[in-house]
Amino acid sequence: MxxxxxxxxxxxxxxxxxxxxxxxxxxxxxxxxxxxxxxxxxxxxxxxxxxxxxxxxxxxxxxxxxxxxxxxxxxxxxxxxxxxxxxxxxxPWRATRRDLWVPLREVRQAAEVIPDGARVLVATGGEALSGLRAMRAEVLMRRIGEVSGPLPLRRGRFLAGQGPFTIHDEMRLLRKERIDWLLVSNAGGTGGWPKLAAARTLRLPVAMIDRPxxxxxxxxxxxxxxxxxxxxxxx
CATH class of the missing domain: 3.40.50 (Rossmann fold)
Structure with missing residues (x-):
């Protein structure tokens, strides 16, 4: 050592x-x-x-x-x-003029910008769940690995997956699940970028949570x- x-x-x-x-x-x-x-x-x-x-x-x-x-x-x-x-x-990731990002200081602000009834792909980690309770959207939360139990929100479910994901994978998922919005923590790096590139291509808005x-x-x-x-x- x-x-x-x-x-x-x-x-x-x-x-x-x-x-x-x-x-x-x-x-x-x-x-x-x-x-x-x-x-x-x-x-x-x-x-x-x-x-x-x-x-x-x-x-x-x-x-x-x-x-x-x-x-x-x-x-x-x-x-x-x-x-x-x-x-x-x-x-952190940086938006370009081609991206439709809405910056958030914290996850609780998502309920203020994401419309009621929207279908939202959430990639924030489970620690953000308590901050999503005020949302009146359909939440599809990505979970890497196995999923144990239902999503503890009024509307939504977990989406199990095993990365790495390509842009093609993410575009297919967004279309299949009829996603209207993405809610993402600004983790930076290459691993999570394909979903943002897919959102850019499909012209989907992204609620981007700033780093604490x-x-x-x-x-x-x-x-x-x-x-x-x-x-x-x-x-």
């Missing part, structure tokens, strides 16, 4: 772990799509005790870009142990930049 602890949850965390021999990974929750990590992996919430037990000398938080609960927990834990701490967060505020401190957007930062913070 080299004292480098990576907080996982994103593809960038996986790529960084492959590039840093001897690192250790902590996943805040079990992955819905299991990856073959090249290093030891622990699963559970981040705390100072967890980092100490992992032998952390430096910490790179590369959780999902919208997982600010893990971002703040890592920030507090690293600060408590006086450890160098970097955030690796990929850039993250803690301060050093932050980079790419694995290459993270490796440069690590080289300046030897353990």
């Amino acid at each position: 080299n004292g480098i602890v990576i907080i996982g949850g994103s593809i960038e965390a996986f790529l960084l772990a492959r590039a840093v021999p001897g690192a250790r990974v902590i996943l805040p929750a079990a992955e819905r799509v299991t990856r073959r990590w090249p290093c030891p992996v622990d699963i559970g919430p981040v705390s100072a005790d967890v980092l100490r037990g992992a032998g952390a000398g430096v910490v790179v938080e590369a959780a999902h870009p919208c997982d600010t609960q893990t971002a703040f927990a890592t920030h507090r834990a690293a600060h408590a142990l006086d450890l160098p701490h970097l955030q690796l967060v990929r850039p 505020r993250r803690p301060g401190g050093p932050r980079v957007q790419t694995v290459k930049e993270a490796l440069t930062w690590l080289s300046a913070h030897p353990v």
